[in-house]
Structures are given as C-alpha cells and as structure tokens.
Amino acid sequence: MIKLDKVNKSFDDKKVLNDVSIIFEEGKTNLIIGQSGSGKTVLLKSIIGLHEVDSGGIFYNDRDFTKLNLKSRKNIRKEMGMVFQGGALFDSLNVEQNVLFPLDMFSEMTKSEKQDRVNFCLNRVDITNANHLYPSEISGGMQKRVAIARAIALNPKYLFCDEPNSGLDPVTAIVIDNLIQEITKEFNITTIINTHDMNSVMEIGENILFISKGFKAWQGHKSEIFDTDNKDLNNFVFASELYKKIKKSI
Amino acid sequence: MNLFEHVGKFSRFLILIVSKPEKGRLFFTQIIREIHKLGINSIGIVVIISLFMGAVIALQTAYNLMNPFLPDYLVGYTTRESMILEFSSTIVGLILAGKVGSNIASEIGSMRVTEQIDALEIMGINSASYLILPKIVAAIFINPFLYVLSVFVGILGGLTASYLTGTVPLSEFIYGTQFGFIPYYISYSLIKTIVFAFIITAVPSYYGYYVKGGALEVGKASTKAVVNSSILILLANVILTQILLK
Numbered sequence: 001m002i003k004l005d006k007v008n009k010s011f012d013d014k015k016v017l018n019d020v021s022i023i024f025e026e027g028k029t030n031l032i033i034g035q036s037g038s039g040k041t042v043l044l045k046s047i048i049g050l051h052e053v054d055s056g057g058i059f060y061n062d063r064d065f066t067k068l069n070l071k072s073r074k075n076i077r078k079e080m081g082m083v084f085q086g087g088a089l090f091d092s093l094n095v096e097q098n099v100l101f102p103l104d105m106f107s108e109m110t111k112s113e114k115q116d117r118v119n120f121c122l123n124r125v126d127i128t129n130a131n132h133l134y135p136s137e138i139s140g141g142m143q144k145r146v147a148i149a150r151a152i153a154l155n156p157k158y159l160f161c162d163e164p165n166s167g168l169d170p171v172t173a174i175v176i177d178n179l180i181q182e183i184t185k186e187f188n189i190t191t192i193i194n195t196h197d198m199n200s201v202m203e204i205g206e207n208i209l210f211i212s213k214g215f216k217a218w219q220g221h222k223s224e225i226f227d228t229d230n231k232d233l234n235n236f237v238f239a240s241e242l243y244k245k246i247k248k249s250i
Numbered sequence: 251m252n253l254f255e256h257v258g259k260f261s262r263f264l265i266l267i268v269s270k271p272e273k274g275r276l277f278f279t280q281i282i283r284e285i286h287k288l289g290i291n292s293i294g295i296v297v298i299i300s301l302f303m304g305a306v307i308a309l310q311t312a313y314n315l316m317n318p319f320l321p322d323y324l325v326g327y328t329t330r331e332s333m334i335l336e337f338s339s340t341i342v343g344l345i346l347a348g349k350v351g352s353n354i355a356s357e358i359g360s361m362r363v364t365e366q367i368d369a370l371e372i373m374g375i376n377s378a379s380y381l382i383l384p385k386i387v388a389a390i391f392i393n394p395f396l397y398v399l400s401v402f403v404g405i406l407g408g409l410t411a412s413y414l415t416g417t418v419p420l421s422e423f424i425y426g427t428q429f430g431f432i433p434y435y436i437s438y439s440l441i442k443t444i445v446f447a448f449i450i451t452a453v454p455s456y457y458g459y460y461v462k463g464g465a466l467e468v469g470k471a472s473t474k475a476v477v478n479s480s481i482l483i484l485l486a487n488v489i490l491t492q493i494l495l496k
Binding site: 048050073074075077078080082084085086088089090091101102104105106160 | 272273276360361364365366368369371372373374375
C-alpha cells in the first residue's frame, strides 16, 4: 500500500501538485489519469523519489519516503519495479541481460537460479526465442514486455508504469494492460499506472485518480467514471467521438 | 549557467561518482569493457597520427636545420623530445578528447534522454558511479600505455621518413634518439597523460549526465564536452608544465 498525504510540489513559482492525498491499494491496478500538463508525471516521479516534494508525506507501508535517508530509500527502491514510457531497456545489453541485470546487482542467487528466474520472467510476459536480441532489434510491444519482465525480476512490492502502452497499436496496448493487471493480482503488488489512454482506464482501472491542474479532482472505479458530474473529468473522458457515442448509448 | 555554477555542479558530480561500487565483480567487468572501448579501440587512430606526426617532425627539423654547424643527430633528438614532451601526451590527449569525449557524452546523454539512467536510479543504483567511475578508472589505466605506444610509433615514423628521404643517415638519427635523454621527462608526460585521461572522461560524462531534452541536446552536449575538455587539457598542460618542469 502506498499512501500520499497532502503532497505539494512546485517548480520555481509554478505549483504543480496541490495537497494531493490518496491511498493506492495492494493487489489493485491504481491509475493516475489526467490531461497532458496536469501534473500526473510529476506525481509519479515524486512517488518514486525522482522529484523531491515540497511538503507532505509519501508512505510505503507506513515508511515515509520523504523522511528517509539515502540508504533507507535505496532499500525501498529495491522493492520497486518501474516500466518507463519508452521501455528504458539498456541498449548495450540484450533481452536476457536486461532482465538479469537487477538480479546480478542485488540478488544472492546462484548463476543457475538467476537463469531460471530470467526464464520465468520472460515466459511470464510471453517472450520466447528473443533472449539474445538487443532492444533495437525487437518491436515496441516486445520492449514493453521485456521492461515488465525486468521490473518483476526481483519480486517487487510496488510496480510503477509510466504510459505503458503509449506508441502501441490498440491490440498490443490491451495485451500489455492485461499483462500488468494479471501480474498485479498474481504477485499481490501495489501497481500505479500513469496514463491518459481511456481504453486502459476502461480495461484495468480499479482505483482511478484523476488529476486536474495539480489537484486531485476525482477518485473512483472505472464503473463510476461515466456517471460522474465532475466537469473536467467529463471533458477528459468524452473527448473522443467514440466515448461521446458510448455516452449517448448508455 | 555561469562558470562558477558549473564548477560547483561538477564538484558535486565528482562526489557522486566517487562512491563504493555496488558489486566489486561487476565493477571490474565494467572496467575491462571500458578499457576495450576507450583504449584498445583508440590504438588505430593513435598509431596512424603518431606515425605521420613523427615523420613530419623529423622532415621539418631536417629541412630547417640544414646547416654544416648543426649535427644531423639533432633530427632524431628533436623528434624524440617532441614526441615525449608534447605530442604523445597533449596532442594525443586532444585527439582522444574528440574521439572518446564525444562518444562518452553522446552515450551517457542518450541514456539520460531515454530514461535508462532513471531506470538505474529506480533500481537503487548510483547511476553516476555505476556508469562513469569505470570509464575514468579505465582511461587512467590505459592512456599511459597509449602514450608509450605513441612515443615509439612517432620515433619510428621519424626514423622511417628520414631513411626513405635520405635527409639524415640512420645511425645519426638513432644516436639522436639516445642523446641527452632525461628519464624525468617520461614521468612528467605520464603525469600529464593521467590528468588528461581524467579530463577526457569526467568532463564529457558531466555534460552527458545532465543533458535535458532530446537528440538535439545530446548533440549539443557532445560538442560542448569536446570543446571544454580540449580547453581544460590545454589549461592543465600549462599549469602542469609550470609545476613539474620549473
């Protein structure tokens, strides 16, 4: 479980996050949604510690990340997995070496145990016969799958995904969304996904935080999203013709 | 950003780099890889440039010292002194600042803009130390070997050019390469080479590590890295020469 308590963040004079409080639950796919520039990426980067917050608390199972020293933060980071927007696979390493990397750095496993774990993670994301290919030699969808395999290699308690299906075709995007949801349930991970893709929201949104102009504007389940009277959220959800038609048909 | 801000930021960057590596075995593997990438892969360019520069130094000296009062062995002597004192340390340093420096800045810069450095940080790895310390250690280790190689190849180039053009008898050239040899000059140049190796790796790493934006900014960072590391090499050359040869 990750709890945010009145998180504030500014860049120079511009306030990007205003008193954001929420609980991201374990075993659920928690989504942060909002328009571009609404502050969702800053929020995600603040949660994982890539940005320092100005005030407020970020609690990882009662451990306030903002108050921890570097060593303690490092220990929490070993419990995190992250899937970046572009995959962020290491160019100089092949698929297998990318997944092996966190194991080499932090686990005390034997060589064969590490290899078993790599094979397990790659099988779990349906990557076969690509172990020796480099990131530049595989498709965007495969890169995302390898990034997920790398993120779960160390059995993380927390999984963060920044726009995991951006740049993917709708079919592959849904496959990636479902894969993240399955992994979340299977390993009981606290997963936070940053997205502005309404298809993802409707596919896997169990706990949705809508951010608007740096404020927490709405929170709820995907089943509640069509019934909200929040104007900003309605503008966001029904921006496309498809969702306008869906609304009319309801 | 002004000069003082850069100095402050660079100092903080160095503190970040100099921390205990995550795993000794992996750190050693990284160093070996960097020695290959930064050093072994530079042997070709060092050999070619040193060979031709040695030849040119010998020929220019020979044609400018055509005087019956000056002994022929001065050509060999001048070639050796030029290679040992300046060319093999400073000029090779400047060439490597271009080749290795742009490579490092663009590599680290690309890792930054494609979030690979963020990925390392999220894993709890000190990305600066993991990526950059092996490069610095590798360059400090391998560049003195490149220096020695450059000196030998340069003298060989001078000897070959003198022999082929017939400007200086072979025996006179060889005598000149042994005449008035001061071993301390080798130490002086090796110290310079080590300092330059640090500049060649640390400065481009700094520009690459803090790049913001996309491909365009990576290119700009790479250019800045080469220009500024070259200037720093020239500045360090003057300071070290004053300190070590006074």
